[in-house]
Amino acid sequence: MAWFKKARRPIAAPEQASRVPEGLWVKCPSCNKAIYNKDLLASLSVCPRCAHHFRLSAADRLRMLLDGGWTEHDAGLRSTDPLTFTDTKAYRDRLSKAIAATGLNDAIIVGSGTIEGLPAVVAAMEYSFIGGSMGVVVGEKITRAAERACAERAALIVVSCSGGARMMEGTLSLMQMAKISAALGRLDRAGLPYLSILTDPTTGGVAASFAMLGDLNIAEPKALIGFAGPRVIEQTIRQKLPEGFQRSEFLLEKGFIDLIVDRRELKATVARSLRLLGVGPRSTTPPATAVPTGDESDA
Amino acid sequence: MAELLDFEEPIAVLQKEIEALRLMPSTPERLAAIQQLEDRATSLRVEIYATLKPWQRVQVARHPNRPCMLDYVERLFQEFTEVHGDRRFADDTAIVAGFGLYHGQPAAVVGHQKGRDTKQKIYRNFGYARPEGYRKAMRVMKLAEKFREPVIVFIDTPAAYPGIESEERGVAEAIAVNLREMALLDTPIVVVVCGEGGSGGALGLAVGDRVLMQEFGIYSVIPPEGCAAILWRDAQRKVEAAEALKITAPDLLALGLIDEVVKEPPGGAHLDYDRAAALVDEAVGRHLAELQAMTSEARLDARYDKFRDMGHAGQSFVDEGAPAGSRAPGQAG
Ligand SMILES: [Zn+2]
Numbered sequence A: 001m002a003w004f005k006k007a008r009r010p011i012a013a014p015e016q017a018s019r020v021p022e023g024l025w026v027k028c029p030s031c032n033k034a035i036y037n038k039d040l041l042a043s044l045s046v047c048p049r050c051a052h053h054f055r056l057s058a059a060d061r062l063r064m065l066l067d068g069g070w071t072e073h074d075a076g077l078r079s080t081d082p083l084t085f086t087d088t089k090a091y092r093d094r095l096s097k098a099i100a101a102t103g104l105n106d107a108i109i110v111g112s113g114t115i116e117g118l119p120a121v122v123a124a125m126e127y128s129f130i131g132g133s134m135g136v137v138v139g140e141k142i143t144r145a146a147e148r149a150c151a152e153r154a155a156l157i158v159v160s161c162s163g164g165a166r167m168m169e170g171t172l173s174l175m176q177m178a179k180i181s182a183a184l185g186r187l188d189r190a191g192l193p194y195l196s197i198l199t200d201p202t203t204g205g206v207a208a209s210f211a212m213l214g215d216l217n218i219a220e221p222k223a224l225i226g227f228a229g230p231r232v233i234e235q236t237i238r239q240k241l242p243e244g245f246q247r248s249e250f251l252l253e254k255g256f257i258d259l260i261v262d263r264r265e266l267k268a269t270v271a272r273s274l275r276l277l278g279v280g281p282r283s284t285t286p287p288a289t290a291v292p293t294g295d296e297s298d299a
Numbered sequence B: 001m002a003e004l005l006d007f008e009e010p011i012a013v014l015q016k017e018i019e020a021l022r023l024m025p026s027t028p029e030r031l032a033a034i035q036q037l038e039d040r041a042t043s044l045r046v047e048i049y050a051t052l053k054p055w056q057r058v059q060v061a062r063h064p065n066r067p068c069m070l071d072y073v074e075r076l077f078q079e080f081t082e083v084h085g086d087r088r089f090a091d092d093t094a095i096v097a098g099f100g101l102y103h104g105q106p107a108a109v110v111g112h113q114k115g116r117d118t119k120q121k122i123y124r125n126f127g128y129a130r131p132e133g134y135r136k137a138m139r140v141m142k143l144a145e146k147f148r149e150p151v152i153v154f155i156d157t158p159a160a161y162p163g164i165e166s167e168e169r170g171v172a173e174a175i176a177v178n179l180r181e182m183a184l185l186d187t188p189i190v191v192v193v194c195g196e197g198g199s200g201g202a203l204g205l206a207v208g209d210r211v212l213m214q215e216f217g218i219y220s221v222i223p224p225e226g227c228a229a230i231l232w233r234d235a236q237r238k239v240e241a242a243e244a245l246k247i248t249a250p251d252l253l254a255l256g257l258i259d260e261v262v263k264e265p266p267g268g269a270h271l272d273y274d275r276a277a278a279l280v281d282e283a284v285g286r287h288l289a290e291l292q293a294m295t296s297e298a299r300l301d302a303r304y305d306k307f308r309d310m311g312h313a314g315q316s317f318v319d320e321g322a323p324a325g326s327r328a329p330g331q332a333g
Helices: A039-040 A058-065 A091-102 A138-152 A167-189 A230-237 A249-253 A261-278 B007-021 B028-050 B052-060 B069-078 B118-123 B131-146 B164-168 B171-184 B198-201 B224-232 B235-244 B248-256 B273-292 B294-306
Strands: A025-027 A032-035 A070-075 A077-079 A108-113 A116-127 A155-162 A194-203 A216-221 B077-083 B095-102 B107-113 B153-158 B191-200 B210-214 B216-222 B260-262 B317-319
Touching: A025 A039, A025 A216, A032 A039, A058 A108, A058 A116, A058 A261, A070 A138, A070 B153, A077 A091, A077 A138, A091 A167, A108 A138, A108 A261, A116 A138, A116 A261, A116 B052, A116 B235, A138 A155, A138 A167, A138 B317, A167 A194, A167 B171, A167 B198, A167 B216, A167 B224, A167 B294, A194 A261, A194 B095, A216 A261, A230 B164, B007 B052, B052 B216, B052 B235, B069 B077, B069 B095, B069 B107, B069 B153, B069 B191, B069 B273, B077 B107, B095 B131, B095 B273, B107 B131, B131 B171, B153 B198, B164 B171, B171 B198, B171 B294, B191 B198, B191 B273, B210 B248, B210 B273, B216 B248, B224 B235, B260 B273
Parallel strands: A116 A155, A155 A194, A194 A216, B107 B153, B153 B191, B191 B210, B191 B216, B210 B260
Antiparallel strands: A025 A032, A070 A108, A077 B317, A108 A116, B077 B095, B095 B107
16 A cells, blocks of 8 residues: 555656666665676675665566576466556556566566475566556466465465555455465465565555465565555654664564565575475485385475 | 535535425425425435446445444344454454344354544544454454354445554554455355445455445545545546546446445435345345355355456456567576
8 A cells, every 4th residue: 555655756667766777887875885786786686885685676586586497487467457447648558668668567477496496486576567566467476376386385485576556457456465365375274385575665455465474474674564655654643754664674573574684695594494394305206215205296 | 414415416405495495384385395395306316326426436435424334233233242352452443343143143243333423433543443453353253263153244444544553563464364364264254345445454354255335335446536646646636536446336346346236225325224224134144145055165165266266367367478588587498
């Protein structure tokens, strides 16, 4: 529900402010130091001086989490603009523009592969696609990712980066919260691990559904995480919000986040967490002695 | 006399005439004239309400005299006993939860209560629920599951409360957990959207086997004013936003997001609480009987499939296949 916050920037224009810009040198918005672009990319877009986390694209996110190659799923899913929604602009045009700008059909990429050898399905949200907003395609792809994880006995990891539900798909987008959560319920009861990675920002209907339902909720430092947007709250209570309100550290203190992890440690932390939750590597070759071990080689 | 909305102006004119006649000495001619005017007001009301625009429906859904959850509870349940608190932090008064007899059968009831007079509204926080409310509702629903009682839900909220304490106590988590657990709750759940279905604050109680909606209720991802402020950059464009968002009961039925539209008395539920309650009762009773005839497994599968199908291939998205050359780098196979 970060609706009013969203009002401050154009909806369709990809927000690049926090992304690593093109060019040789990059100025860190946090410490104001110039960073050599190559150094920044080598440190997963984390400022080597002050550890400011620049926003990461969905593709980069999958690249940093998964080992080597992975298989992408449901890349062809595209919204039909079910409400034929038009405001000052037709939603259809906003969609086409976002598709052309990102090379994606919607605000998420789902891939399956391994993380330090452990089988996983990973869904990563793309903020530059209409603010990472969740419409029917995002809803369907995460639901399918959860169902795939169930079927393949793999872990599910969802990296959130979203302002919430996509209002141009109306109540249909709201219902994706229920649809995804129901699928996560089945994954939960199947005894499979689900890790929710919360990055800046994770708000609205995304926070109030899958992002808060991880067996472990893992946040990047200083990410904005909350249900209502800060401006909506300020309008309601008619006072300024305290510094650090709705940031990762605040949520950890209040008990809603398990871990805050620097991106450079994220993959190792995810892999360790999965191992500690009982996930083992999937053997690709049959065991030398055919003894039923109850492992996942039959999955 | 219920407050009149702007589009009811033609009725107001007739009512003024009626009042003027009533102030004069009563004669058979005057009584006949009053009757005639009253009949005309009634047919005018039916006519107006038959063609309400989305924004007008928003006004009806938020009507100050619209029956609240407890008006329905009073009429549909016997021995209603409200219970309080989430056993964690506090009691949230914007959400009412309890047990009562529904046609003689024990049932759990939860829902938002907006309150009507100023004092009540403040006490109920205008139906803006805090995390404790969602957790209290879940506690009561779990009891319903334990004692094999159905759950009947009334939805009427502008939104979950957007305040500091809501965020501190994890309103996002509270709603999220309800979405997951209601999908799995092993007992029949019938939801009635009776006023405003305000975004996640509504959905956090609204996962059920059947979702019914009163004729003039609304159910939206964002209030029309908020949507207009963002997309039109002008909250006054709420009328257009209300149209674009497709938030009316007939629209949502067509989209497959609700199961049935429950009729309201002519001129809206606020003109006749008893009649409105009777219409809700008929629909709830019928759906409940169907659900109670199903096995747990069949009912839970149907509930899953129902939400699973919200936004399906062909309707709201298509699969164009992987676009050539756009596959993720690092992809092996
Ligand atoms: Zn820096």
